[in-house]
Amino acid sequence: MAYEAPLEKYPVKIREVILGGGEKARKIGGENALPLHFFEGSLPNPPGLALEVLDTRPENWAPWILEPFEDVASDPMSWAKKCVEEFGAEILCLRLLSTDPAGKDASPGEAAKTVEQVVKAVDVPLVVLGTGDEEKDSQVLIEVARVCSGKNFLLGPVLKGNYQEIAQAALEHGHCIVAQASMDANLTKELNIALCKFFPPERIVVDPTSSALGYGMEYTFSIIESIKLFGLADRDNMMQMPVFADVGIECWRTKEAKESRDQGVLWEATTGITFLLAGANLLVLRHPEALRLIKKITTP
Amino acid sequence: MALKGADIMKKLPKTNCKECGCATCFAFAMKLATGGAKLDDCPYLDPEVRTELESAMAPPVKLVTVGTGEEALVIGEEEVMFRHEKTFFHEPGLAVLVSDREGEPEVEEIIARIHELRFERIGHTLRVNLLALSNESGDRDTFVARVGKASKATDLPLILISGDTDTLFSAAALCADRRPLVYPITAENVSAAIPKIKELGVPAGVKGESLDEVISVTSQLKDAGIEQCVIDPGSKDLLEGIRDQTLIRRAALKKGFRPLGYPTMAFPCFMYQDKFEEALAAAALMIRYTGIVVTSLTEKDLVFPLLVHRFNIYSDPRRPMTVEEKVYEISHPDENSPVLISTNYALDFFIVSGAIEEANIPAFLCIKDTGGIGVLAAWTSGKFTGEAIADFLAKFEVESRVKHRKLIIPGVAKKLKEELEEELPSWEIILGPSEASDIPKFLSEKWKA
Ligand code: B12
Numbered sequence: 001m002a003y004e005a006p007l008e009k010y011p012v013k014i015r016e017v018i019l020g021g022g023e024k025a026r027k028i029g030g031e032n033a034l035p036l037h038f039f040e041g042s043l044p045n046p047p048g049l050a051l052e053v054l055d056t057r058p059e060n061w062a063p064w065i066l067e068p069f070e071d072v073a074s075d076p077m078s079w080a081k082k083c084v085e086e087f088g089a090e091i092l093c094l095r096l097l098s099t100d101p102a103g104k105d106a107s108p109g110e111a112a113k114t115v116e117q118v119v120k121a122v123d124v125p126l127v128v129l130g131t132g133d134e135e136k137d138s139q140v141l142i143e144v145a146r147v148c149s150g151k152n153f154l155l156g157p158v159l160k161g162n163y164q165e166i167a168q169a170a171l172e173h174g175h176c177i178v179a180q181a182s183m184d185a186n187l188t189k190e191l192n193i194a195l196c197k198f199f200p201p202e203r204i205v206v207d208p209t210s211s212a213l214g215y216g217m218e219y220t221f222s223i224i225e226s227i228k229l230f231g232l233a234d235r236d237n238m239m240q241m242p243v244f245a246d247v248g249i250e251c252w253r254t255k256e257a258k259e260s261r262d263q264g265v266l267w268e269a270t271t272g273i274t275f276l277l278a279g280a281n282l283l284v285l286r287h288p289e290a291l292r293l294i295k296k297i298t299t300p
Numbered sequence: 301m302a303l304k305g306a307d308i309m310k311k312l313p314k315t316n317c318k319e320c321g322c323a324t325c326f327a328f329a330m331k332l333a334t335g336g337a338k339l340d341d342c343p344y345l346d347p348e349v350r351t352e353l354e355s356a357m358a359p360p361v362k363l364v365t366v367g368t369g370e371e372a373l374v375i376g377e378e379e380v381m382f383r384h385e386k387t388f389f390h391e392p393g394l395a396v397l398v399s400d401r402e403g404e405p406e407v408e409e410i411i412a413r414i415h416e417l418r419f420e421r422i423g424h425t426l427r428v429n430l431l432a433l434s435n436e437s438g439d440r441d442t443f444v445a446r447v448g449k450a451s452k453a454t455d456l457p458l459i460l461i462s463g464d465t466d467t468l469f470s471a472a473a474l475c476a477d478r479r480p481l482v483y484p485i486t487a488e489n490v491s492a493a494i495p496k497i498k499e500l501g502v503p504a505g506v507k508g509e510s511l512d513e514v515i516s517v518t519s520q521l522k523d524a525g526i527e528q529c530v531i532d533p534g535s536k537d538l539l540e541g542i543r544d545q546t547l548i549r550r551a552a553l554k555k556g557f558r559p560l561g562y563p564t565m566a567f568p569c570f571m572y573q574d575k576f577e578e579a580l581a582a583a584a585l586m587i588r589y590t591g592i593v594v595t596s597l598t599e600k601d602l603v604f605p606l607l608v609h610r611f612n613i614y615s616d617p618r619r620p621m622t623v624e625e626k627v628y629e630i631s632h633p634d635e636n637s638p639v640l641i642s643t644n645y646a647l648d649f650f651i652v653s654g655a656i657e658e659a660n661i662p663a664f665l666c667i668k669d670t671g672g673i674g675v676l677a678a679w680t681s682g683k684f685t686g687e688a689i690a691d692f693l694a695k696f697e698v699e700s701r702v703k704h705r706k707l708i709i710p711g712v713a714k715k716l717k718e719e720l721e722e723e724l725p726s727w728e729i730i731l732g733p734s735e736a737s738d739i740p741k742f743l744s745e746k747w748k749a
């Protein structure tokens with residue numbers, strides 16, 4: 001029996017989504033092969049590795065996750081700058097924690113002001129995330145979309161209950177969105193179909209919701225992997241959006257990450273590379289060392 | 301490759317004599333195809349057909365055993381490329397590499413450290429499973445001495461690594477009864493190795509610089525009757541590893557290509573200098589099909605994430621891990637002890653019961669059957685609602701066990717609190733912490749009957 005390398009070619013590709021603008025704009029997606037399968041396909045854009053910035057000083061963070069940001073933790077602008085200049089982040093994810101209705105409940109206007117300031121401080125693409133509260137997020141993200149019109153942010157999470165308003169604002173003001181549907185490839189597809197009735201598919205990134213190593217990671221892994229295969233192998237064009245995974249927030253709340261610095265960094269890096277291998281195109285990470293590690297071993 | 305019932309049927313005697321215990325040959329064929337019957341059950345099979353069916357029905361990835369007894373590592377017989385298609389079956393072995401340049405006391409010390417890398421999680425023991433001894437010294441006597449020592453100091457299966465074939469088999473002869481994996485068997489040494497492998501009955505770690513080279517070695521071994529093989533495709537970094545491992549698995553599963561139908565191994569310990577990079581590459585290679593991952597890691601903080609990762613990836617996606625629905629009594633609670641509630645997702649039960657034990661406060665832990673789904677997903681899908689929990693408390697007569705009426709619920713389930721206050725007006729519903737790890741602090745500061 002003669003051996004012939006069993007290569008697999010897909011006649012379709014994942015949509016390429018452009019984030020940000022100017023020289024530092026970054027593309028994600030665009031591949032016609034499974035993750036890191038450079039031997040059989042084209043993967044034009046490396047996975048986006050974003051570092052997370054909070055608009056509020058973090059509480060209850062383990063010392064080793066706070067340590068890299070200790071000097072900037074109360075100031076989102078300096079925090080953002082440090083991530084770009086010192087830790088080499090090519091994308092930032094600004095989490096508007098202050099807007100949490102169960103917390104500080106900051107107004108959409110206040111939140112948008114912070115975003116504006118961060119945009120002035122750095123020129124890399126920005127992901128801007130609300131807290132997941134459908135009503136509040138829709139007010140906040142619409143305001144952010146408006147105030148930063150034309151900046152081509154990635155806004156999220158956009159849910160079944162608020163996609164119409166937020167996507168409409170994103171459309172008017174030139175932004176991309178993260179469409180989030182919990183843990184079910186069919187729900188991801190449904191939301192995409194609903195969005196694509198009025199929103200351009202090449203501006204959608206999907207989030208099947210994340211989890212941490214030891215706390216449901218295997219479910220997220222398999223759902224991302226099946227979404228990718230629906231898109232590539234089954235050629236379903238409503239499943240060809242790049243995939244987003246919010247890794248840091250899940251990992252750093254685990255007991256294990258809080259136990260030691262080394263274990264925490266690996267907890268996050270392991271979860272991140274797992275989702276990357278499943279097919280995630282954009283990871284949000286917290287620890288700069290987790291970013292460095294993932295980048296190092298996945299760059300050709 | 302899996303054969304279909306109809307294909308098997310064509311080769312059966314078609315007499316419907318029923319001696320196999322099936323009503324017809326066709327029924328027997330269907331049973332064979334799904335693994336419910338054995339070829340032996342039909343006494344009338346033509347011997348040639350039998351051999352043919354046997355090889356066509358053999359699992360596409362050979363099952364290979366390294367080591368013996370309770371610690372033996374069994375790998376192979378995987379059936380899918382992606383875990384959601386069914387499941388991955390045999391967890392990869394995690395090996396720690398030890399050089400024979402280490403003195404005897406050092407080797408013993410490393411072994412002792414490896415033995416400590418054992419952790420209980422959700423009722424399972426996670427552990428490092430193999431010791432790989434490498435003949436870095438290049439000296440035969442040193443290697444044989446270290447292997448002799450190590451095989452006495454541990455029951456873990458051994459991987460013996462030496463570029464010198466004589467040295468390799470002298471060491472293997474010392475512990476052949478322990479089924480060590482001998483490595484590397486290459487295009488150069490395979491002819492000399494075959495008689496020794498047969499004599500000692502040990503599994504062979506095949507190494508090639510390319511898959512073509514691997515194929516030539518496994519084919520020669522197979523012709524000599526040796527099929528207990530593990531393949532190292534010689535990958536130099538993670539990306540090569542993903543390529544090689546993927547092609548091997550695909551060739552076996554999708555093409556039924558026998559010469560690559562063996563479990564595999566990889567050496568992150570030689571790929572990266574930095575231990576974190578090594579650990580991360582090891583995690584990635586576990587996802588992508590590697591059967592034995594050899595690292596140099598003995599630090600708890602680096603090994604533990606890797607073990608949990610392996611446990612996650614090799615868990616069975618077809619059924620969530622569950623525990624029995626009931627009221628668990630932790631550390632002999634009495635009528636003044638706190639009552640907490642969680643789901644029967646095994647992870648929830650183990651994390652929460654562990655936290656209560658840590659708190660050192662006896663308690664009743666109510667475990668509601670949610671089909672193995674955790675707190676929020678179960679609440680959303682109606683299995684952990686106010687009504688469902690009220691029913692649970694009635695069914696298990698919780699009110700008769702305690703004098704107080706206080707129920708501690710998971711902190712993440714904020715809306716559940718309102719539902720329960722409506723369903724259970726006589727109870728005070730207390731929102732506990734969001735993280736189980738904060739339960740000890742919460743109980744010791746806040747609990748009063
Ligand atoms: C893995 C997962 C799944 C898996 C379920 C795995 C399982 N066995 O539970 C699957 C894929 C099946 C799934 C399905 C769904 N999911 Co889901 N899923 C997740 C995910 C990613 C992780 C959940 C997890 O395993 N966490 C780990 C466990 C251990 O957490 P936990 O149970 O909450 O326990 C912790 C604490 O609560 C605490 N704790 C536990 N018990 C107790 C008790 C007491 C007294 C105390 C004090 C503390 C405590 O200790 C634990 C550790 O600290 C989350 C997102 C996220 N990151 O949280 C979404 C999430 C839970 N899912 C969600 C949803 C909506 C669903 C679905 C309903 C969606 C659908 N497609 O229909 C289905 C319903 C499932 C069903 N069939 O019934 C939502 C819930 C939304 C909400 N209510 O807020 C979430 C939050 C995602 C999101 N952001 O939208 N999901």
Ligand code: SF4
Pocket residue numbers: 312313314315316317318319320321322323324325328341342343344345
């Ligand atoms: S024993 Fe063999 S020949 Fe007889 S019914 Fe069964 S399969 Fe057919």
